[in-house]
Amino acid sequence: MALAMTRPQKHPSSGYYWFRKRVPDDLRSLIGKREEHFSLGTRDPGEAKRLHALKLAEVEERWANLRLGQRQLSPDDIARLASEIGEQLRRRLEADPYQPLRWDVEVGARLWIASDTHDVYTDITQALSPADWKQLEQQNICYALVDEHVIGRGITPRPEDRERLVRAASIQVQRIIQAHEAYLLGKQDISSGGWEPSKPRTPAAPLTFEAVILGWLVEKKPNEKTEYSWRRVMTELSEFVGHDDARRVSADDLVSWKADLLAKGRAAKTIRDSKLAPARAIFQWAVDNRKLNTNPAARINIDLKSRSTEKRRGYTDEEAKLVLRAARTSKEAHKRWVPWVCAYTGARIAEICQLRSEDIKQIDGIWCIAFAAEAGSLKNVNSERVVPIHSALREEGFLKFSASIKKGPLFVDLAPDRFGSRGGTGTKVLSRWIRSLGVTDKRISPNHSWRHRLKTLGRRNGLAVDILDAMTGHGRKTVADTYGEFPPEAMLRELSKIPPLDS
Template structure:
């Protein structure tokens, strides 16, 4: 969504009711691109809101996926309660703090005096003599307690930052262990930066002592990725073609990986597969929106249903920019007239009517190809077609709509063609083979595209004009030229509103009829 008065996309997620009380006081470090959004959960707070710091919808979706995965891990940690950090995990987190402190000032470490002061503070904390807020002025405090409170005062905020970045909630013993390791790492980094400030850039011989933080994706028992995908498919109920295609993508990933335990899959595994797909010449859009999307939904379902501990595919995507010269276009008047005139001479119902229906509604060809006789209606004296999931498949919930018929469609005799027919208008469902996988309406759509190509027009991706989808681009262009409000045009073609404000209210059938009548049909 977008915040009122801002062009940036925004993430909004409700704090789960079952952990709202326990989450109070937590500091979140939500990953947003290369930065973090630091948020404190205060009493009474109901949701998490932060800017995704981008205007690009694709980048916003990618950043949202990473942020949501982070928040889900945080909520899971709250539900499970404080966990124990192993010694290796504590050293690994300290290593992250070390690298941050070193890399941030690598090219310009600043004056020697600053790092000398930092080293003095570390020594004060080590001997329990740092700070005035917690331990410095206390009397009668034991040496161990004074040391612990000194470390907390100096390095507690650092610990909070790195724990919140990973959504970790740890017990008191683990926090003490982490503070000790942070002190060691901070001393190592401070002394290195001091040498660099003096002009000594020789390598840090101990930099490699920090291990990587263990990937927290291991499940308690073996879980098959395909089982996760099937669980998602049963609940989400996408079209069968999507299920078939995306399941194959999951199978391809498993074949690439050589193992089938979803709980053992790491983000590195997913990135390696993504890189292999790019190296093989795969389309960035196909990789992001189909192949990686299949993994994302499967793992996300698994994480939400406590089959795996996290979603390693969250945030993994091919970075690319759509160039202006690559954007698809609509048919021009000459091309549109050639197709519609040729269709008018056809006797095959799909070829005769689908180009005209798409040209005058801006609908997807699949939506029109699956029309049934009962989907052609007259409401309030307005002839219209209903696009509904009952007829086949729709892209999303917003795609279900009722669209008035253009006067040119009525003049051509479409209502006479429909008559009192029931069932699919453009294919015979009884002739479908029992083992057929591709839906009949998609076969029809493919046949229409092949027919358009046979007309000799310059269509296809090389010419930036899809044989059927170019009608959709053309419709939006003509709608703008006719002065049709964007919200009305969106309601006709089934585009989701681009803001919450535009989602309020409805566009009436009469309003859409008047708008559609203003769309010219070339002769």
């Protein structure tokens, strides 16, 4: 019987919520069980939902690491894992400050016992002094902490990387223990026999999110909409972590933020593309410009599982007819013409909404629509292109309509959005209008599904693939595709293979 894996499960007797998730078939032999299940330790449904999201992220990260098998750890991996081990130890000591410790601060400050591998330590024990014995015991503690941590994360390091990680972890452990001893003993004069803690280093000055964003803006020069949306993402992250110091943001912070977004019901694709990707890019700029040592978001991702019920599709003939018939009767220019242009060009909605009368022109005697950067922002370099006007558009009267606009935007009835884009306004207005016509299938994106439809029609009617890609503004797939031009007569020849829809 399949288990519900999307929410915490309430135990019928105790009332405590539990985490339950079926182990994938390919990992059962490694994990040794069919299901991950454990108590979340709370009866509060809100807290259970939050904890469930955090644990789900941890479990899926461990499974992803197990699938990778034994792998090489980079210097950044070593540093990150050692820091995590130190942080876990610090939290344990905070929870029970007076627990007995099997660690000698003075002995721990000595050099690591020389040996090629940990396995040969048993061969030299007879020659060890009491201090060396203490040192060896502390090294064993580091090995235990490292093995516990990597097993919990599903990581299988190479032997040499395990050694490097143990040595890095020992430095972190020593630092935590020294700080803890200083806390317990207080500042005592060294002549009294007490331990005098070393003076703390002056912490690095905060690196504010705003400073990083400003540097990124100067170099990358994004458009106004991207700047606005990415600033919002960094503001959300700042509010979640409780500060705006980029140097204090850790990978654990990003994992927790991702889990929080999942718990709030955000779509995985939105989290990946609209939250994690901007944060990763901005932090990477700081790393590339020597302002941060590591990118805390570098390895934070989210698994997207495509479901057939969620996969975007194109309009069917009947759905396309429904929209185009409604458009034909509309008195508003954008509702009247934008769906028709979408249907026979496969262009993006924003590209069409920002068209100007001067973008409708004859090239080599063929009436075309020129999608140009002068009209407004385009998605990428391939988006600047020319597409011939299909016979169905000419017969519908699109040329007559465009000629009626002497100069400037074709769709003046669309007010520009806050970024000066008619496309942003048109996307929202037309999407709501098409949904109101009865196109309610969630697999249909009211505006973007026209592009899917044109690709389907292209395959159905045998259009040349490279020309179809050029018309829709998709990237060239091979180096050969980048050679030469796409003449209007060649594009019209292929576009004419798509028959007019009997609407």
